[in-house]
Amino acid sequence: MLRALKIGLVIERGNRKNLVALVAVIIIVFGFMFYIQAQALGNQIVEKKGDFYSAQATLSKFQVKDASETGDGSDLYKNLVKQKSKIALQIASLTMDKQSLYFETSLQLAELRKEAFELEGYENIAELLPSKLQNSMNYLYFKRMIDEEKDTQSNLFQYIPFLLFFFIHVGAGWYIFISFHTSSILLDDFEHTSIIQGFPVQFDHYILSKCIIAFLSIVTSILLIFICAIPLWVLNGLGNPLEPVGIYVGNATLISTIQYIAMSVGYMILISIFVMLLSIILNVLLKNMYLTLFVHFILFFLPMIFPSLISLIPYNPFNFMNFNDILRGVPVDLAKPVDISMNLGLIIICICIILMLFVIKTFFSTGKIKRA
Amino acid sequence: MWSYFKFEIKQFFTNKKNLAIYFLLAFATLFYAFKIAPTYNPIESVDYDEIEARYLTRQEFLDHMEGSDLNGVHPSVIYAIGIFKEINPIDKKRLDALDEGDLKQYADLTRDWYYFTNSFTYRNEAFFSYNSKYFIENNKYAEDDAFYAYLEQAVRYDAYSKADYELSLDIFEQRTALQTFERLSKGLLPIILIVCVLLLSIDIVKKDQRHPSILKGFPISDWKKLLVKMFVALLGSVALFAPLLIGFFIIGLQFGFGNFNLPSPMYAAQLDWHLEGQFEMMTLGTFIVQSLTLLFTWFIVIISVVLLCSILFRSEMVNFAVGLLLIFGENFYASRYVGYFWDVQNYPTSYIQVGQIISKRRNFYYMNNNLDFTLGLQLLFGLAGVVILLMIVIALNKRYKLMK
Structure with a gap:
C-alpha cells in the first residue's frame, strides 16, 4: 500500500496539472478581490439606492393616494409607501454613518415586508422585492445586531468577511473546479499501461493511492484559499469572526461567520470525494476525459436549468452540490417548493459515497473490467 | 488539394477541443432558451x-x-x-x-x-x-x-x-425568436461567437506538428495549405450556428418566431441639437442580414490573424493573446461620448459590437456620426486582406517551412 502511494507520488510530482490547479486557485482568489473592488460590492449605499428605485418602480403600479393610517389607499399600497420611506432613511443613516440607526431602520423594514407578504395582491409586485425566506433571514440578522448593540459594519476587505464572501459565492464553482481537476484521474495512466503494469500493485490499492494523492492536492487548494487571503488580514485586519450569517436548515437561523466557513470547508471536502469517486467510475466506463467532463456538467447543471427537477426528484444528490443555494433556501422559494436542507444533503452525499466505494471495490477490482 | 481538404475537415471536426466548444455552446443555448429567455422582463413592457x-x-x-x-x-x-x-x-x-x-x-x-x-x-x-x-x-x-x-x-x-x-x-x-436574436446580437452574442471562432482556429496550424509524416504525403505548397486551413476554419465557424438554431426553435415554439418585416429602428446619428434622437425605420430582415455580414467578416479577420500569428510565432498562447487583444481591444478606449473627441470610427476594433453598429446604438454611446456598416466592412476587409497577403508572402518565401 505504501509502495503504491510512493509510486503514485513520484508520478504525480511531474504532473503539471496540479500546478495549474493551484495557480488557478490563486488567480481566482485575487480575481475575487478585484471583482469586489470593481463592482463596488458590499457598498451599502449603492445597494440601498438600487432598493429605493425598485420600491419606486413597484409603487408605479399603484394610483397615488393618501397613505396615512386613515387614508383611502389599499393596505399594500400603504405598506409599500412606508417601505420606501424606510429605505430612504436607511440611505440617510448610512450617509451620516449612523450604524445603529441603520440597523433599527432595517429591522423595521424587514417587519414591514413581513406584513406585506400577507396582504392582498402581493403576488403582482413580488418580482422586485426579496423573498419571504430572504426577508426573515434579514430580520434575524438585524435583530441580532440590535440585541448585541453593534454599531460597526463589516468591511469585505477584511480577512474573515472576505473569506465568508468567497465561500458563499464559490460553492457552485467548487464542483466544476474539482471535476476539471479529477476528470482524467486514471486516464494518464491508461495511456502508459506498461508503466503501471511494471509495478506489482493491486488495483484497489492503486485506486486508493490515487484518491489519497488527489485528495491531498484538493486539501492544498483549500488551504491555499486561506493563505492567499492573508494579505487582507495584514492590510485591513481580521474582521469579526462572530458576525452572524442567515442560513436555512429547516427554518431560518443565524450562525456565526466562522461556523459558516467551517461548514463550507466540510461540504467542499465531501463534495470533492464524491466528485473524485464519480470521476473514477466515469473514467473506467468512458475512457475519455471530455466525455467524463460532459457527464459531470450535465448532471450538475440539469437541476439548475430545470428547477422543477428539484421539486420532482428532491433526493437527487446533485441538488446538493451547489450547497450555497441550499443553505440560502432556494428550493423553498421555488414555484413548487420542496423542503430540503443541507442536513439531508449530508446524509445523501455520504450514502452515495459509500455506494460508489462499493461499486469500485466489487466491480472494478475483480479484473472483469480491464484497466485500459 | 481535395484530399488535403477532406483530411483537414476530418481533423477539425474530430478534434476533441472543437467538439467540446460546440457542445458547450449547445449547452449554453439550451440554458438560455429554457431558463433565461422566459424570465426576460423588459422595462418597456405592456403593463x-x-x-x-x-x-x-x-x-x-x-x-x-x-x-x-x-x-x-x-x-x-x-x-x-x-x-x-x-x-x-x-x-x-x-x-x-x-x-x-x-x-x-x-x-x-x-x-x-x-x-x-x-x-x-x-x-x-x-x-x-x-x-x-x-x-x-x-x-x-x-x-x-x-x-x-x-x-x-x-x-x-x-x-x-x-x-x-x-x-x-x-x-x-420583443420576445419572439427573431427578436430575441436581435436583442442578443446587440449584447454579448457576437463576442461569444467570435471568441468561439478564435478557440476553434487556435491550434489549426500547431496541430500538424504531431503528425508531420502524414502531412508530408500531400504534395501541396504551403500557402495553398494555409488557405485550405482558413476555409476549413470558416466552415467550422458557420457550424457554430447549428447549436444556436436549436435554441432558436425552442424559443420560437414558446413565444412565436416573429417575421422579417418587424421593425428594428436605427438611430439616425445627428449631432445637430434640434435633430437629436431621431430614429429611422429598418426591418428586422435588413438588421439580421447586415449583422450576419459584419459578423462573418469578423470571423474571416480573426481566422486570418490567427493563421498569421501561427506561422510567425508558432505558439498557441500567442495566438490566443493576440486574438483576445483584437476582440477586447475596444475596451481600452471605449467610454461614453468619447467618439466626439476621438476618431473611433477609424479603428477596426470599434466594430466588435456587431448589432449595436447596425442599429447605430454604438453611435449614440460614442456620440459619433461616422461609425457605419459600410465603413466597418471596408476596414475589416482591408485588415483581413493585408493579413492574408502577408501570410502568403511569408509562406512563398523559400526559406520558410510550414513544418519543421
Missing part, C-alpha cells in the same frame, strides 16, 4: 397596472382642480394641468384598446404616448422622471438610456400600427 395607476392618479388630480380658481396657484400646478390634459386621454384610450384587445389601436396610441412623454420628460428632472427601473443599477447615464429607449419604442410602435401581420404582446415585448 396594464402601471398605465391604470398613472391614469387614475392624474385624472383624480384633474378632477380635483376642475373648476377651481387658478389665480394665485403655483405655476407648476398650471403646468401639470396642461400636460396631464394632453397625456391622460391617450392613457385612457390605451387602456380601452387593451381591454378590447385591439392591439393595432394600442400601438398607434402608444407611439404618440412615447413621443409626447419623452418630449416633456427629457432634461426636465425637476418635474418628470423616466421609468425608475432605468435607475436601479445605479446607472449614471440612466436618463440618456431611457431617452434612447423611449424614442426607439415610439418608432417600433409606429411600425406596429401600420403592420399587415398579426400583432401580439410577445411581439411588443
Whole structure:
C-alpha cells in the first residue's frame, strides 16, 4: 500500500496539472478581490439606492393616494409607501454613518415586508422585492445586531468577511473546479499501461493511492484559499469572526461567520470525494476525459436549468452540490417548493459515497473490467 | 488539394477541443432558451397596472382642480394641468384598446404616448422622471438610456400600427425568436461567437506538428495549405450556428418566431441639437442580414490573424493573446461620448459590437456620426486582406517551412 502511494507520488510530482490547479486557485482568489473592488460590492449605499428605485418602480403600479393610517389607499399600497420611506432613511443613516440607526431602520423594514407578504395582491409586485425566506433571514440578522448593540459594519476587505464572501459565492464553482481537476484521474495512466503494469500493485490499492494523492492536492487548494487571503488580514485586519450569517436548515437561523466557513470547508471536502469517486467510475466506463467532463456538467447543471427537477426528484444528490443555494433556501422559494436542507444533503452525499466505494471495490477490482 | 481538404475537415471536426466548444455552446443555448429567455422582463413592457395607476392618479388630480380658481396657484400646478390634459386621454384610450384587445389601436396610441412623454420628460428632472427601473443599477447615464429607449419604442410602435401581420404582446415585448436574436446580437452574442471562432482556429496550424509524416504525403505548397486551413476554419465557424438554431426553435415554439418585416429602428446619428434622437425605420430582415455580414467578416479577420500569428510565432498562447487583444481591444478606449473627441470610427476594433453598429446604438454611446456598416466592412476587409497577403508572402518565401 505504501509502495503504491510512493509510486503514485513520484508520478504525480511531474504532473503539471496540479500546478495549474493551484495557480488557478490563486488567480481566482485575487480575481475575487478585484471583482469586489470593481463592482463596488458590499457598498451599502449603492445597494440601498438600487432598493429605493425598485420600491419606486413597484409603487408605479399603484394610483397615488393618501397613505396615512386613515387614508383611502389599499393596505399594500400603504405598506409599500412606508417601505420606501424606510429605505430612504436607511440611505440617510448610512450617509451620516449612523450604524445603529441603520440597523433599527432595517429591522423595521424587514417587519414591514413581513406584513406585506400577507396582504392582498402581493403576488403582482413580488418580482422586485426579496423573498419571504430572504426577508426573515434579514430580520434575524438585524435583530441580532440590535440585541448585541453593534454599531460597526463589516468591511469585505477584511480577512474573515472576505473569506465568508468567497465561500458563499464559490460553492457552485467548487464542483466544476474539482471535476476539471479529477476528470482524467486514471486516464494518464491508461495511456502508459506498461508503466503501471511494471509495478506489482493491486488495483484497489492503486485506486486508493490515487484518491489519497488527489485528495491531498484538493486539501492544498483549500488551504491555499486561506493563505492567499492573508494579505487582507495584514492590510485591513481580521474582521469579526462572530458576525452572524442567515442560513436555512429547516427554518431560518443565524450562525456565526466562522461556523459558516467551517461548514463550507466540510461540504467542499465531501463534495470533492464524491466528485473524485464519480470521476473514477466515469473514467473506467468512458475512457475519455471530455466525455467524463460532459457527464459531470450535465448532471450538475440539469437541476439548475430545470428547477422543477428539484421539486420532482428532491433526493437527487446533485441538488446538493451547489450547497450555497441550499443553505440560502432556494428550493423553498421555488414555484413548487420542496423542503430540503443541507442536513439531508449530508446524509445523501455520504450514502452515495459509500455506494460508489462499493461499486469500485466489487466491480472494478475483480479484473472483469480491464484497466485500459 | 481535395484530399488535403477532406483530411483537414476530418481533423477539425474530430478534434476533441472543437467538439467540446460546440457542445458547450449547445449547452449554453439550451440554458438560455429554457431558463433565461422566459424570465426576460423588459422595462418597456405592456403593463396594464402601471398605465391604470398613472391614469387614475392624474385624472383624480384633474378632477380635483376642475373648476377651481387658478389665480394665485403655483405655476407648476398650471403646468401639470396642461400636460396631464394632453397625456391622460391617450392613457385612457390605451387602456380601452387593451381591454378590447385591439392591439393595432394600442400601438398607434402608444407611439404618440412615447413621443409626447419623452418630449416633456427629457432634461426636465425637476418635474418628470423616466421609468425608475432605468435607475436601479445605479446607472449614471440612466436618463440618456431611457431617452434612447423611449424614442426607439415610439418608432417600433409606429411600425406596429401600420403592420399587415398579426400583432401580439410577445411581439411588443420583443420576445419572439427573431427578436430575441436581435436583442442578443446587440449584447454579448457576437463576442461569444467570435471568441468561439478564435478557440476553434487556435491550434489549426500547431496541430500538424504531431503528425508531420502524414502531412508530408500531400504534395501541396504551403500557402495553398494555409488557405485550405482558413476555409476549413470558416466552415467550422458557420457550424457554430447549428447549436444556436436549436435554441432558436425552442424559443420560437414558446413565444412565436416573429417575421422579417418587424421593425428594428436605427438611430439616425445627428449631432445637430434640434435633430437629436431621431430614429429611422429598418426591418428586422435588413438588421439580421447586415449583422450576419459584419459578423462573418469578423470571423474571416480573426481566422486570418490567427493563421498569421501561427506561422510567425508558432505558439498557441500567442495566438490566443493576440486574438483576445483584437476582440477586447475596444475596451481600452471605449467610454461614453468619447467618439466626439476621438476618431473611433477609424479603428477596426470599434466594430466588435456587431448589432449595436447596425442599429447605430454604438453611435449614440460614442456620440459619433461616422461609425457605419459600410465603413466597418471596408476596414475589416482591408485588415483581413493585408493579413492574408502577408501570410502568403511569408509562406512563398523559400526559406520558410510550414513544418519543421
